[in-house]
Amino acid sequence: MVGWGANQYVSLLVHYREEHGFSEVLVTSLLGVYVLSLVPALLLGGRYSDRTGRKRLAILAVVLSMAASIALMGLAFGPVPLVIGRLLAGTATGxxxxxxxxxxxxLSQLPWDASSVPGSGARRASLLTSAGFWxxxxxxxxLVAWAPVPDILPYAVHILLCVPLLFVLVRLPETRTRQPRPGPHRAKQLAIGVTPAPSDSGQVTAGGHKRFWVVIAPAAPWVFAAATMGFVVIPEMVPAMREARLAYTTVAVAITMxxxxxxxxxxRRLDTTSNARSLLTGVAVVLLGMGTALSAILLNSPVLGLVAAALLGCGNGLLMVGGLLExxxxxxxxxxxxxxxxxYTLAYAGFLAPTVVAFIAQWVGNTSIITGTIALCAISLGVVALNSRKHLPQALERIETSQVV
Incomplete structure (x- = not known):
């Protein structure tokens, strides 16, 4: 439901532009502005939940998501309530x-779930998050296309659906007990994502975290860059759809997500512990989708645009699951x-892609923008491929096991 609240604004982009006269830069900036509150919420919220527990922050996220929808209803007062609503949505999402x-x-492991298999938690979290974004x-x-009061009704529906969810969350068990506040040295290690493990020489070994930065991090921005390119940038760049952009955007969103x-x-089946196959496949599919998008623009083909949206959506799903499993x-x-x-901070950096594209498009042509994006994606693919078999977490586990023995 938080993902629902964060992404419902996408379907109103064309409505705000055509019915309220908002500029392209303004509506895409409102799409990406919530990253400004999302990033600190991700970084601080993740660390705080490790120390104090998950439940209270999850409940707070739903409440803030509802507050965001209330603010977004205030379009009659100008764009300021939209900015406030998007910032609240960013905090909730983070x-x-x-x-x-x-x-x-x-919750997808013992003692709360005796029937799950390894990877169930990542798969469930990714599937339900993507379902909300879709x-x-x-x-x-x-609702915007066929229901009355399009400035109000989509947000009201979201609020009503969140109410019973709060009662469900209150009844769920907490999985983390409150931890003591880490000392300065430990806090610094956590801030950069390092977990110390003593080796035979007494030095710190952090192979799993090195893998995070050289394998997961280069792929992460394409999680949401792929999605937003699919349902925001492509409908804008395919010239043939300028007159029917609202319907085309809705279809592109449905196909992408x-x-x-x-x-x-x-x-999940592609994932393996011996290399980064799932991430490599995901970035490769995004690269293929961007190439198809370039063809759609050059050929002015709405059908190819939807094919590109489908490929970019597949890349989004592959990278979301693969990244969480790794x-x-x-x-x-x-x-x-x-x-x-x-x-998620790195993943949501990709959510700024439409804003960057709209800004650059004032001086640079669409084909040049997409070509540059393809080059960046190819570089990411090369970095992930180069490090695919390096710093595997199992190596760290073997060191720790040998020390115990």
């Missing part, structure tokens, strides 16, 4: 991504929330 993702992972804009798009959800079972193998229980915050 807290939910850091705390609730870790909570789902912990249902929010699709439902909002249908729908494929992101449907591809996730395959992402992350949860690398992170120890005391920094799961912290590293989850780092992962």
């Amino acid at each position: 807290l939910a991504m850091a705390a609730a993702t870790s909570w789902v992972k912990e 249902l929010g804009p699709v439902t909002g798009g249908m 729908g494929c992101g959800v449907l591809i996730q079972p395959l992402a 992350l949860q193998r690398a992170a120890g229980p005391d920094e799961l929330g912290t590293l989850t915050g780092f992962f």
Whole structure:
């Protein structure tokens, strides 16, 4: 539901532009401005949930998501309530991504779930997050197109759906007991994502966390860069759809995020502990999607644009699941929330892609922008491939096991 609240604004982009006269830069800036509050919420929320627990932060995230929808209803007072609403949505999303993702992972193992298999937590968190990101804009798009009071109704529906969720969350168990505040040295290690483990020489070994920065981090920005390029940038750049952009955008959102959800079972099967196969596949699919998007622009083909949206959605789903599985193998229980915050911070950096594109498009042509994006994606693919088999977490586990023996 927090993902629903964060992404429902996407379906109103064209409505605000066409019915209220907002500029392209303004509406895409409002799409990305919530990253300003999301990033600190991710980093601080993840670390705080590691120390004090997941439940209270997850409940707070839902309450803030409802408050964001209330603020977004205030369009009659100008764009300022929209800015406030997007910032509240960013805070809610950051807290939910850091705390609730870790909570789902912990609830998907003993003693709370005796039937789950390894990776269930990552798969469930990714699937439900993607489902919210998908249902929010699709439902909002249908309400804007066919229901009355489009400035109010999509947000009201979200608020009403959140109310029963609060009662469910209150009844769920907490999975983390309050931990003592870390000392200065330990706090600094957590801030950079390092978990110390003594080696035979007494030095710190942190192979799993090195893997986070050289394998997961280069792929993470494409999680949401792929999605937003699919349902924001492509509808804007395909010239043939300028007159029917609202309907085309709604279809692009449904295809992009729908494929992101449907591809996730395959992402789980692709995952392996011996290399970064799931992440490599995800970045490669994004690269293919960007190439298809370039073809759609050059050929002025709405159909190719939707094919590109489907490929980019598949890349989003593959990278979301693959990144969380790699992350949860690398992170120890005391920094799961912290590293989850780092992962989503990098992932949400990609959410700024439409804002950057809209800004650059004032001076640079669409084909040049997409070509540059393809080059960046190819570089990321090369970095992940180069480090795919390096710093595997199992090596760290073997060192620790030998010390115990």
